[in-house]
Amino acid sequence: MINLLELIEHRRSIRRFEAKPVEPEKITLLLKAALLAPSSKNTRSWEFIVIDQPDLLQKVSQCRDQSSSFVANAPLAIVVVVDPAKNDAWIENGTIASAFLQLQAEDLGLGSCWIQVARRPHNETLSAEEYIRQVLHVPDSLRVLNMVAIGYKAQELTPRHIDELQVKIHYNGF
Numbered sequence: 001m002i003n004l005l006e007l008i009e010h011r012r013s014i015r016r017f018e019a020k021p022v023e024p025e026k027i028t029l030l031l032k033a034a035l036l037a038p039s040s041k042n043t044r045s046w047e048f049i050v051i052d053q054p055d056l057l058q059k060v061s062q063c064r065d066q067s068s069s070f071v072a073n074a075p076l077a078i079v080v081v082v083d084p085a086k087n088d089a090w091i092e093n094g095t096i097a098s099a100f101l102q103l104q105a106e107d108l109g110l111g112s113c114w115i116q117v118a119r120r121p122h123n124e125t126l127s128a129e130e131y132i133r134q135v136l137h138v139p140d141s142l143r144v145l146n147m148v149a150i151g152y153k154a155q156e157l158t159p160r161h162i163d164e165l166q167v168k169i170h171y172n173g174f
Contacts, residue, residue: 007106009159014111015070017110017151021052022076026108029148030078033104037097040089046097049079049136050135061145063128068115074149077116079132081142091118094145101148111153117144 022030027050034048051057052075061071071077080098092096098114105112122131129144138144140142 003048004160007103009073009161011102011106012111012157012159013113014153014155014157015113015149016154017074017111017149018154019073019153021076021174022110022151026110027052027076029108030101030104030110034078034080034097034101037093037100039093039096039164040087043087044082045086045090046094046095046145047081047083047142049081050139051077051136056135061133062115063122063131063135063147064115064120070113071115071149074151075145076150078150079136079147080145081138081158082145085141088161091145092145094120094139103148105148105150109152110150111155112148112150113171115147117146 013122013163031048031050034046035044037046051060057077058072059073060077061069080094080101082094084090086095102112102114117128117132120128122128132138132144132147142172
């Protein structure tokens with residue numbers, strides 16, 4: 001059994017996936033992890049859109065330039081939408097849920113990659129958020145924060161090691 005720190009060290013952004021679907025029971029576990037994430041004032045202001053249809057994966061992969069194109073080859077993407085009326089920490093709430101989702105993916109032997117949607121352009125006239133909103137029929141009351149591509153890894157990346165990051169820690173001041 002892997003401990004949490006090892007899990008965190010091994011989690012990397014995976015952009016190449018095997019052509020193998022993610023089993024429904026694993027999708028359920030991914031969603032449970034996201035739903036159990038903490039949120040500011042326990043508002044649970046996030047909601048999740050599960051995408052496993054190839055035609056929709058292709059469409060959402062076009063929300064940005066080449067930086068999101070790999071989603072078309074993922075067997076699964078989960079779009080994180082948040083209700084800003086429920087809490088002013090909507091970005092943080094969705095981010096924490098996404099991190100829990102990604103850690104659960106790693107624990108299940110799956111790879112994942114965060115794709116930023118909010119505050120990113122689709123083209124000169126349309127935001128990535130508006131594009132996703134149109135494709136997935138997201139209500140105007142919700143904000144599209146990001147999506148997470150998920151699948152079986154078709155690439156392995158070297159784990160991060162905590163030793164190389166120790167310079168980022170300061171005690172009792174900078």
